Amino acid sequence: MSFMIENTLFCGQSFSWRHNDDSTFSAVLENKIHTIKEGQREFSPFLNSYLDNEYNYKDAMIEMSKIDPILKNAIDECGEIHILNQDLWETVFGFILSQNNNIKRIERLYDRTARTFGTKIKDDYYSFPRPSQLKGVTEKDLRELGVxxxxxxxxxxxxxxxxxxxxxxxSDDKADKILQDTRGIGPKVSACIRLFGLHNFEVFPKDVWVKKIMKTWFPGKDESYFAPYQGLAQEYLFLYARTHGIEDE
DNA sequence: CACCAGGCCGTGC
DNA sequence: GCACGGCATGGT
Structure with missing residues (x-):
């Protein structure tokens, strides 16, 4: 089973990527435009690291499939998806935007933030602003983005x-405390930041979808059931439920 | 018109 | 400690 790039880039862990007309995917990362396509095997050193290609996901998929048959279904259907190595700041900003919001609108607000406060790279590609570029921004400026x-x-x-x-x-505990000290960062947003921004694989973000999934498919169980692959399991279940629905068996 | 979206905050008990 | 309403905005 090969690396599924689209599933990886658009499963809700990143808000940076866009679909192009020629069925490639593009994003501005570290002030450069990156374009990749499904099936691609060779990547720049940066993208190899970003896509987490050194980790053995095939072994993880095999081990996870032994844990539970529903999880195995999700893995069989979604294929090999990776947890990206994303920039921490961009992850923080993106998942603060995510609360009580939908992915389409999160992507739009994220893109609008880059266009408004980021650096123009080329045409309509903008880097996401670093904290230093946001110094002096007011609450009113942010509201005008529509956040x-x-x-x-x-x-x-x-x-x-x-x-x-x-x-x-x-440590994950200390990171969690500092994150939740920030207004607007609670347990769920903190978990997403630690999983997607710090690559802490044992974190299990519980959004409305995952709560529903746990209740209907794994009654009486919690995330320790998926140890030590809580984070990856969560991604599979989230993607599977969203493309497939929850109520059917 | 309602209700929801990768929740969190403030209040009240 | 838990339950509840409010919150900006856009989509269905």
């Missing part, structure tokens, strides 16, 4: 950016 009540949360994250970015390398 709504999340504006004050984003402002707090911008003001605390140095401390937030210092969580890289800390």
């Amino acid at each position: 709504g009540f999340r504006a004050s949360y984003l402002l707090d994250a911008i003001n605390r950016a140095d401390e937030i970015l210092s969580i890289d390398g800390m």
Whole structure:
């Protein structure tokens, strides 16, 4: 089973990628435009690291398939999906935007943030702004992007950016505490940041979908059932449920 | 018109 | 500690 790039880039862990007309995918990462397509095997050193190609996902899929038959179904259907190595700051901002929101609108707000405060790379490709580029931004500026009540949360994250970015390398507990000290970051957003921004694989974000999944498909169980692959399991179940529905068997 | 979206905050008990 | 309503915006 080969690496499924589209499933990996568009399963809700990243808001940076767009579909192009020629069925390739593009994103601005580290001030450069990156374009890849399904089936591609050779990548730049940066993308190899970003796509987490060194980790043995095939073994993880085999081990996870032994844990539970429903999880095995999800893996068989979704194929090999990776947990990206994303920039921590971009993950923080993206998942603050995510609360009580839908993925289409999160992507649009994320893109609008880059166009408004980021650096133009070429044509309509903009890098996502670093915290230093957001210094001096007001709550009103943020509201004009359309982020709504999340504006004050984003402002707090911008003001605390140095401390937030210092969580890289800390224990998961300490990272969680510092993150949840930020306004607008609760248990779920913190979990997403630790899984997708810090690559802590044993974190299991519980959004409305995953809560429903656990209740209907895994009654009486919690995330420890999927150990030590909680994070990956969560991605599979999330993607599977969203493409497939939850109510059917 | 309602209700929902990768939730969190403040209040009240 | 848990339950509840409010919150900006856009889609169905």
